[in-house]
Amino acid sequence: MEEEYIRLIFGLKLRQKRNERNLSLFGLSKLTGLSKSYLNEIENGKKYPKPDKIALLSTGLEVPYDQMVSLKLDKKLAPIGELLRSKMFKEIPLELFGIKESDLIDIVANAPLKVSAFISTIIKIAQHYDFSRESFYLASVRSYQEANKNYFGDLEESVLRFAEAYQINLSQPIADKDLAEILVEEYGYTIHFDALQPEGPLNNLRSVFVPKTKVLLMADGMDEAQRTFIYAKEIAYNYLGYQERLYTFPWIKFDTFDQVLNNFYASYFAGALIIPRAPIHQALTEVFARPNFDIEGFLQVMALFNASPESFYQRLTNILPKVFNIQDLFFLRFSHKAGSTSYELKKELHLAHQQSPRAYETNEHYCRRWVSLKVLDRIGVSNLAHEFDVQVSAYEDGGRYLVFTSATQDPFKTGYYRSISVGLLINAELKRKLAFLNDPKIGIEKVGVTCERCHINDCELRQAPAKVLDSVAKNKAMAMRVAELMREYGSSVNQTKA
Template sequence: MEEEYVKLIFGLKLKQIRTERNLSLFGLSKLAKLSKSYLNEIEKGKKYPKTDKIIILSEKLDIPYDDLVSLKLDKNLAPIGEILQSKILKEIPLELFGIKESNLIDIIANAPDKVNAFITTIIEVAKHYNFNRESFYLSSLRSYQQSNYNYFDDLEQKVVKFCKAYQIDLKSPVSSKELEEVLVEEYGYTINNNDLKKHKELYDLRSVFVPKTKTLLLASDIDEAQRTFIYAKEIGYNYLDFEQRLYTFPWIKFENFDQVLNNFYASYFAGALLLPRAALVNEFSKLIKKDTFDKVAFIKIFSFFAASPETFYQRLTNLLPQDFNIQTLFFLRFTHDVGSKNYYLTKELHLPNQQSPHSNETNEHYCRRWVSLKVLEDIDKSKEDHAFDIQISQYPDDDVSYLVFSSATKDPFKKNQYRSISIGLLINKQLKKKMAFLEDPKIDTQIVGNTCERCSIMDCKERVVAPKILEKIKKNQVIEEVVSDLTNKFS
């Protein structure tokens, strides 16, 4: 166990023993003739006493020396020992949420038995459901995005500052050529367009960065939007001065949470550079003032900025809450194999918190009425480059409706695979005031659920499987009612 954790355990044990003896910190100080501040430092895990001091504490508290220095904990502190030995607190980016590790341990140490039991349960659930470090890091990142409504003004300002310093016009589309010049001239990059394609094992990668020689290896089949985004992200890493970073796109592994967080920051920087805030807000404002939805104008926005649909939809999650006060929304990315009937939700973000539709980890079948899946079916049949649709999705079980925009394209990272990107906006009085075209009769409206297994729409022609989970819940409700009637009858 790490030295700092040994200090923490000794401090927790000393505090527990002192409390059991009904001694205040001041009382122990008088008894052991050790300063109160020194004992306080020990109990907080900041100091580990020397042998002679431990002997004094052992004698005055009437506890064997070996028991005092042992790392073995009693049942009340055992969950803390499990947490420390699992090193899970090293994995959690506590500082991101303004929490100090020592404070958290102190809270746990002072918690009643039932709270410790709850913590133990969480650890067991994480083990059984393979909730690994990657899952935890990405969940932490999503929570961080949600708590900030996915808008980071310091990054927005740094993009503006960068463009001013390097004379990049934010009113015009940024080209890969001018970003490549910055990478080569300012940051000493060498761009290699040939060697990555020689390794078939690396087909799924769009880029690899070699820090020692500042060589950026690029896949030969990337389009202009992908190349521009990769360059913008590399500039983000350099301009934001991040040492902890990921070296492949998409990433294949990470060493710590800082790499995950900095990857997000660099991606945010790239999105803000390619889709400048002022210009995008201006174009989107024009779109939503129209009485009918203009599909051509919507697609033209991200086409003008030479951005991929994913970059565009992600960028909307930054700006809609901030500049349009549309704060309840979701972002989804699905993948779909050509010719198959399977759909996988590979990325999601919910602001301000989770809502339908959302991922399901028990292999249930997502609602086939979702426009996110419909556009994947459309592009699979048509084989076009881009399929787009808009839909109003009504969730009767939750009594909410969303306006959903969705685009499907070929997956740039996988052969024979498509992906759809969607953004859904909660329909409320505010959205109705903001978006004039909400009453457009041409916008399709669908009653939807989350998964077929839990869906209450009984006449659904798109249903893939029976609502077996919902049926089980209803069956149990009937049983409960009959038992309740019998109880009342014979009471």
């Protein structure tokens, strides 16, 4: 264990034993002959006493020496010990969020029992909802994206420097062969297309990188957009100098937070390289200025780049907040198996604030009025390569959103489809930037979040009763009746009658 954490654990135990004896720092100082300031530094994890000082503390507190120096904490403080032993503070770069590790340690040191209770609560919630370490890391990265409005200027500049150094024309679609050539000639890669078979345990993998030999194994049958993105990510890992990285696409597992964060950075670099800022800015400006929504024009903007619909929508979450000042938005990715009635929200991002449509890990039924689900139903029947739609979604208590959605076949799972959506909050800023917002051809749909929480009565698409909403209403009615009884029987008149 880190020396710093050993000092903290000793300090926590000392404070606990002192409080159990109902001793102040002054009192413990009188008992042991150690100064009050020195004892305070020990309890706050600043210093670790020498053996002779520990002996004085052991005698004064009537606690065996071995128990004092043991790293084992009792039940009250055990959650803090688990947290420290997990090295969670070390694995997550707290400086990304403007937090110093010492600040957290001070909080733990100054309120150990309350912090321990809080940590126990988090652990129980995580166990109850099967919230894993990986889930925590991914949630941390999402929070980091949201805190930075999902725009990273240093990565954008890195893309421009790379393009200049390798003479890449960012005004033209980037071909996969051009990026493959850079991997081979500049970074010593060897690329194979026959190792990942479509059958067997690796059928969902699109690439595997073998670092020892710099061999990149690619699944056969991918389209050019998929190959281009994978090559661009590999270039990012090398050009940006990331050693901690993931070796499969999509990822199977990760061991450290740096791997997760660097995977995000590499993906961001790849998206900014394939869909450069200047061309998409110009193209979207033209579409946004038209008085009516031009579906073909929007799809043509997507076709300007050698990118999948998901990469394009992801890039919108970088460009819209920074370039157009459209900051209230969400990104959703759903997965759906053909013929099933299940829709899984696999990925989400919320900028500016937590938007109304969000994931519920409680087996609730997402609103079937969402355009994100409608396009999944359509593509399962039409078998088209790409289904697109746009809708104004009106939430009863969460505002109105203009939602763009594309559905495609899932490139990683046979028989599955995915939809990608970006929703923009309709406010004064959006009205200034989008001339077509009043286009009557854009349908307006009243929506909820899940059926279990939906206010819409007599919904023909409802999959489950509004039991969560009903429970809230029942509790509210009960509270109101109790309040009435309090007023009725709390008056002096009723007391006199009694």
